[in-house]
Amino acid sequence: MRRGIYLLEEVDFRPMNSKRPLEYLTWLTRYKQEDRLRSAPELTSGMSIRSREIDLVGAFYAVGITGHPQFKAVTLWDCHGGWDGGWRQMMEIYTGVDGKLFLSDIDDLRFSAFSRPLGAVHGSPALSSLCAEGYAAEFYLFESATVRPGAALEYLEAVRAERAPLLASYGHRLVGLYEVLFCDTEVVTLWGMSLDSHLAMQRARDAALGLDDEVPGDPRLLDWSKRARDYLSGPWRETLLSPFPGSRLALDRRP
Numbered sequence: 627m628r629r630g631i632y633l634l635e636e637v638d639f640r641p642m643n644s645k646r647p648l649e650y651l652t653w654l655t656r657y658k659q660e661d662r663l664r665s666a667p668e669l670t671s672g673m674s675i676r677s678r679e680i681d682l683v684g685a686f687y688a689v690g691i692t693g694h695p696q697f698k699a700v701t702l703w704d705c706h707g708g709w710d711g712g713w714r715q716m717m718e719i720y721t722g723v724d725g726k727l728f729l730s731d732i733d734d735l736r737f738s739a740f741s742r743p744l745g746a747v748h749g750s751p752a753l754s755s756l757c758a759e760g761y762a763a764e765f766y767l768f769e770s771a772t773v774r775p776g777a778a779l780e781y782l783e784a785v786r787a788e789r790a791p792l793l794a795s796y797g798h799r800l801v802g803l804y805e806v807l808f809c810d811t812e813v814v815t816l817w818g819m820s821l822d823s824h825l826a827m828q829r830a831r832d833a834a835l836g837l838d839d840e841v842p843g844d845p846r847l848l849d850w851s852k853r854a855r856d857y858l859s860g861p862w863r864e865t866l867l868s869p870f871p872g873s874r875l876a877l878d879r880r881p
């Protein structure tokens with residue numbers, strides 16, 4: 627089985643016009659739904675590469691109150707076929723630097739975008755399998771962590787073996803364990819959950835810290851934070867994402 631290759635993109639919008647992420651996510655989900663019916667990839671003016679093998683699995687509005695810059699959209703792409711599939715198709719559009727690369731229907735809508743190429747590790751679900759299952763969640767927990775150089779795979783294995791069962795006990799389902807490619811200091815994990823699951827885990831952590839006496843505390847949550855420091859060397863952050871209707875990981879998949 628080939629390694630799963632994915633792409634995560636964070637998109638910012640300036641000035642702070644709240645309609646811009648709505649316009650972007652509506653435009654993106656609509657044309658990618660059309661791409662699922664395509665028979666061959668094509669480089670087009672206005673929309674760049676059109677391909678069913680470059681699959682928009684997740685389109686999210688970043689929940690700003692959890693630590694994202696406002697306003698932000700996050701997208702998750704599945705390169706079907708891995709390196710020789712969707713990734714090759716994305717790379718081929720840069721051969722010869724075709725003029726179509728510099729034309730977009732959403733010019734001036736986005737302020738900036740940052741992409742992370744991701745490689746799945748052992749225990750990471752195939753996004754295509756999750757989509758085939760029809761899996762979707764109310765919210766998604768997005769972790770970005772800076773690890774010691776070379777420790778990415780060790781950290782992700784610890785997450786798989788130790789943290790995933792803990793989060794599962796709070797109704798969090800593992801969606802992805804990813805090494806950020808072309809660097810050796812960053813990882814990304816993604817989890818699906820309900821709002822109630824999110825709140826229950828936060829209160830259990832507060833109680834373990836002695837800051838909430840109305841629910842039982844769970845010291846395992848604090849133990850994991852200490853354990854994670856064996857691998858971390860820089861910023862670690864978790865933020866929440868709300869799936870946009872029409873995307874594959876949204877409860878409401880209508881366009």
